[in-house]
Amino acid sequence: MDARNPWWAQSEYKILEYDLPKRELYDLLVNNFSHTLILNIVGLRRVGKSTLLKQMIGKFLSDGENPKNVFYYLFDYATQPQKAEFLAEVLSVYFQEVLKNRIIHRMKRYIFFWTRFSILKIGKLF
Numbered sequence: 001m002d003a004r005n006p007w008w009a010q011s012e013y014k015i016l017e018y019d020l021p022k023r024e025l026y027d028l029l030v031n032n033f034s035h036t037l038i039l040n041i042v043g044l045r046r047v048g049k050s051t052l053l054k055q056m057i058g059k060f061l062s063d064g065e066n067p068k069n070v071f072y073y074l075f076d077y078a079t080q081p082q083k084a085e086f087l088a089e090v091l092s093v094y095f096q097e098v099l100k101n102r103i104i105h106r107m108k109r110y111i112f113f114w115t116r117f118s119i120l121k122i123g124k125l126f
Helices: 024-031 049-062 084-098
Strands: 070-074 111-115
Touching: 024 049, 049 070, 049 111, 070 084
Parallel strands: 070 111
Antiparallel strands: none
């Protein structure tokens, strides 16, 4: 997890994708990010979805968001189980080992960026 989230350990970490030209969708997402709903970006492979997520991470970090509250995870179908329980395990490790807490604080904001999430066979999540 730390390798995908270098901003946790390096306070001055610069996300290279942040300086790339932004698409129209970037502004739309940033301007509508204040609600608590889940945003889902779907598209063909290699069209820039992960780049867009990294640009958004760069924006939140440059705006002073707590780096530990910004979590990026790549669900790689080649090396990980494709079950809903794996998502619970990932979140458990994040809360216990990164945040050092098992409970989400309602007054804090946590931002999750997941790529290739669709490979998980979740069925009904909530």
